[in-house]
Amino acid sequence: MTANIYIGLMSGTSLDGIDAVAVRFTPDCHIIASHSEPFPSDLKQQILRLTQPGDREIDLMGQIDIQLGELFSHSVMQLLQKNGLKAESIAAIGSHGQTIRHRPEHGFTLQIGDPNIIAERTGITTIADFRRRDMAAAGQGAPLVPAFHQAMLHNPDMDRVLLNIGGMANITHLPQDPTKAISGFDTGPGNILLDAWINEIKGLPFDKDGAWASSGKINSALLNDLLSLDYFQEAPPKSTGREQFNLAWLQNTLATHQDIANKDVQRTLLELTAATIADALNKYVNCDQYDLFVCGGGSRNHQLTQRIQDLLPNVVMQTSDKAGIDADWMEAAAFAWLAKCCLGGSCGNAPSVTGAKGNRILGAIYQA
Numbered sequence: 001m002t003a004n005i006y007i008g009l010m011s012g013t014s015l016d017g018i019d020a021v022a023v024r025f026t027p028d029c030h031i032i033a034s035h036s037e038p039f040p041s042d043l044k045q046q047i048l049r050l051t052q053p054g055d056r057e058i059d060l061m062g063q064i065d066i067q068l069g070e071l072f073s074h075s076v077m078q079l080l081q082k083n084g085l086k087a088e089s090i091a092a093i094g095s096h097g098q099t100i101r102h103r104p105e106h107g108f109t110l111q112i113g114d115p116n117i118i119a120e121r122t123g124i125t126t127i128a129d130f131r132r133r134d135m136a137a138a139g140q141g142a143p144l145v146p147a148f149h150q151a152m153l154h155n156p157d158m159d160r161v162l163l164n165i166g167g168m169a170n171i172t173h174l175p176q177d178p179t180k181a182i183s184g185f186d187t188g189p190g191n192i193l194l195d196a197w198i199n200e201i202k203g204l205p206f207d208k209d210g211a212w213a214s215s216g217k218i219n220s221a222l223l224n225d226l227l228s229l230d231y232f233q234e235a236p237p238k239s240t241g242r243e244q245f246n247l248a249w250l251q252n253t254l255a256t257h258q259d260i261a262n263k264d265v266q267r268t269l270l271e272l273t274a275a276t277i278a279d280a281l282n283k284y285v286n287c288d289q290y291d292l293f294v295c296g297g298g299s300r301n302h303q304l305t306q307r308i309q310d311l312l313p314n315v316v317m318q319t320s321d322k323a324g325i326d327a328d329w330m331e332a333a334a335f336a337w338l339a340k341c342c343l344g345g346s347c348g349n350a351p352s353v354t355g356a357k358g359n360r361i362l363g364a365i366y367q368a
């Protein structure tokens with residue numbers, strides 16, 4: 001049997017869990033199986049600790065690197081078992097790993113979840129460490145999904161924009177003219193601040209459908225203060241993470257404001273997310289008309305997507321399902337594709353997006 005299926009493993013900044021998909025490329029992207037593995041809450045807390053500087057970081061990192069390696073392996077085994085797939089039919093696993101630090105300004109990014117363990121436990125060749133080669137070539141190492149978008153979703157008849165709302169939000173612009181360069185960058189927070197605030201106040205992991213946010217009012221003074229952050233004014237290429245957008249940053253800003261109801265903070269954070277996304281699209285998508293496809297967990301937050309739509313009245317906005325790739329599995333599918341690229345010796349970055357000096361083969365191979 002020829003192995004022609006690739007597995008993608010993704011766990012993003014939201015820390016909601018691991019997304020695992022099995023994909024057949026024909027060359028179109030066919031997601032044939034999927035599995036999502038939630039993080040045990042103690043593991044989530046320890047990863048959160050690692051995302052900020054603290055004591056005994058290296059020891060803790062070593063421990064979590066192994067635990068995540070085991071959990072990624074378990075996710076693959078579950079994906080295979082639940083769908084009657086055999087390890088022999090899988091050409092490779094592309095594992096993004098869990099980002100615990102992303103500092104492109106210092107040429108540094110770190111994803112953990114030991115790929116040696118994944119290769120050992122699953123018996124499947126595993127590819128990991130996708131971001132650092134792009135960084136070594138002076139790129140941001142992020143976002144990496146735009147090259148996948150271009151390969152799978154380019155439309156010769158209409159410009160397309162993909163908007164991924166994960167912990168961070170990022171956009172990809174695919175011009176209909178194939179001679180024009182694609183562009184893309186992190187616009188700023190996606191769900192991360194919404195999750196952080198509801199978790200702090202109500203102990204919930206996220207604001208389902210934005211219901212709590214919609215019960216509050218926008219506080220303009222707070223919104224303007226949050227919007228004054230330099231990151232929003234910087235020109236691309238740019239990428240960001242929990243280093244910039246976290247509860248401490250929000251609390252420091254809140255400390256300079258008085259008597260804002262908790263639900264109004266949540267509503268203001270939703271507005272910040274929607275406004276920075278809409279602003280990025282208005283500023284950097286230079287074409288008269290385009291189709292907007294949304295993916296990532298934030299595409300399920302109807303209050304958020306409605307607010308983005310209100311701010312972009314002339315844009316047709318739909319989930320990426322309508323373009324042929326399930327909104328819940330886009331990022332994981334991208335890492336299956338990046339594994340295929342690496343194994344086949346083809347380049348996986350988009351230099352016009354990351355700012356790298358050129359096209360590079362991304363990832364390190366851990367043989368089965």
Ligand SMILES: Nc1ncnc2c1ncn2[C@@H]1O[C@H](COP(=O)(O)OP(=O)(O)O)[C@@H](O)[C@H]1O
Binds near residue numbers: 015191208297301
């Ligand atoms: N029904 C929903 N309502 C509101 N937010 C949701 C809903 N479903 C998912 N989300 C948000 O999506 C996030 C997960 O999105 P995801 O794309 O997996 O992000 P990441 O890539 O950072 O892991 C959750 O933390 C939550 O904020």
Ligand SMILES: [Mg+2]
Binds near residue numbers: 014
């Ligand atoms: Mg996730």
